[in-house]
Amino acid sequence: xxxxxxxPRYQVTQFGKPVTLSCSxxxxxxxxxxxxxxxxxxxxxxFHYYDKDFNNEADTPDNFQSRRPNTSFCFLDIRSPGLxxxxxxxxxxxxxxxxxxxxFGPGTRLLVL
Amino acid sequence: DQQVKQNSPSLSVQEGRISILNCxxxxxxxxxxxxxxxxxxxxxxxxxxxxxxxxxxxxGRFTVFLNKSAKxxxxxxxxxxxxxxxxxxxxxxxxxxxxxxxxxxxxxxxLTVNP
Numbered sequence: 001x002x003x004x005x006x007x008p009r010y011q012v013t014q015f016g017k018p019v020t021l022s023c024s025x026x027x028x029x030x031x032x033x034x035x036x037x038x039x040x041x042x043x044x045x046x047f048h049y050y051d052k053d054f055n056n057e058a059d060t061p062d063n064f065q066s067r068r069p070n071t072s073f074c075f076l077d078i079r080s081p082g083l084x085x086x087x088x089x090x091x092x093x094x095x096x097x098x099x100x101x102x103x104f105g106p107g108t109r110l111l112v113l
Numbered sequence: 114d115q116q117v118k119q120n121s122p123s124l125s126v127q128e129g130r131i132s133i134l135n136c137x138x139x140x141x142x143x144x145x146x147x148x149x150x151x152x153x154x155x156x157x158x159x160x161x162x163x164x165x166x167x168x169x170x171x172x173g174r175f176t177v178f179l180n181k182s183a184k185x186x187x188x189x190x191x192x193x194x195x196x197x198x199x200x201x202x203x204x205x206x207x208x209x210x211x212x213x214x215x216x217x218x219x220x221x222x223x224l225t226v227n228p
Contacts, residue, residue, distance in 0.1 A: 004156065035218075042117065042218040043157075043202070050213065090156055097213035100145050100206055104156030 003027050004105035006091050012111045013081050021076040021108045023091030031097050032074040034066060035090040037107075043090055049074060050097050078110075086112045116140045117205050119219035128228050132190040136203030136219055139184065143217075145206035148177060148188050150199045151221070157202055161188070193226045200224070 005024045013019040023032065031050050035043040047056045049068040063085070065077040078085055088109050092102040118137045126132045134148075144165045149157035163170040163177045163186065170177050176189045190197055203219040 006156075009154075040122070040220060042115070042220045044218075045215055048215075055213070092156070100147060100162055100214070101159045102216060104149075104158065106154060106156045 004091060004093055004103050006089075006105035006108050008108060009106060010109050010111070012113060013078075014113050015083065016080045019078050019081055019110065021078075021089050021091075021110070023074045023076070023105055024072050025091075025093045025103075025105075026072070027093055027095075027103060028071060029093035029095050029103070030071075031094045031099075032068060033092040033094075033102065034074070034076050035092065037088040037090060039087075046076070048097070081110070081112045083112050086110055115219075116143075116207075117203055117217050117219040119201075119203050119222045121222055122220070123223040123225070125225045125227060126193050128195055128226055129192045132188075132193045132197065132224055132226065134188040134190075134201050134203075134222050134224065136186045136188075137184055138186075138205050140205070140207065140217075141184070143205040143207060145214075146177070146179060146186050147204045147206070147216070148175075149202040149204060149218075151202065152199050160201070190224075193224075195226045195228050198224060198226050 033048040034046045037043040046060045067075045088107045090107045091105040094102045147162040148160045150160045151157040179186045200221045202221045204216045206214045
């Protein structure tokens with residue numbers, strides 16, 4: 001029944017050790033988004049894929065990369081996590097990029113030691 | 114720098130009373146506004162929205178009001194129920210080119226409805 005699935009729900013990594021978060025969707029939506037939400041802050045868009053087209057936000061650090069191997073899956077790669085990257089990472093989908101409604105996964109909480 | 118502001122971090126109301134959640138924005142180019150609701154350990158879910166050409170949209174117990182001149186919107190929940198206890202995010206749609214839109218979120222407000 002789940003539509004946007006994120007694994008794992010909690011991820012602990014070490015400072016500087018690459019980590020990958022995953023997101024999958026059963027909605028067959030064209031667009032997949034990654035948001036970062038730090039404590040008591042608004043979710044902030046990092047980037048999104050429209051089909052295979054990657055769109056990076058201007059202020060997203062180079063440390064953050066993404067891959068979308070197929071319609072269903074999208075990955076967030078953090079090459080060298082710093083302590084400041086500890087946050088909740090939310091994946092969302094929408095049918096098209098002009099759709100107002102986005103469907104969110106439960107998020108992955110990343111802890112950097 | 115924040116374009117969507119939810120200045121009150123929390124609100125507590127009694128069951129059956131009205132809950133009013135406020136949101137202010139700074140970008141006059143925003144043309145669509147949404148409210149999302151988030152329970153613990155779940156992702157945000159869409160609740161209700163309003164286009165900038167309207168000043169009110171109603172869906173059951175939920176009504177959103179938009180005052181464009183004041184750049185202010187509010188979500189009214191009447192009557193409030195304990196199950197409404199959640200974090201509510203205000204969000205605005207911003208066009209970023211080629212017809213694509215992105216959501217700009219506020220920080221959220223935690224609503225607690227006491228039985």
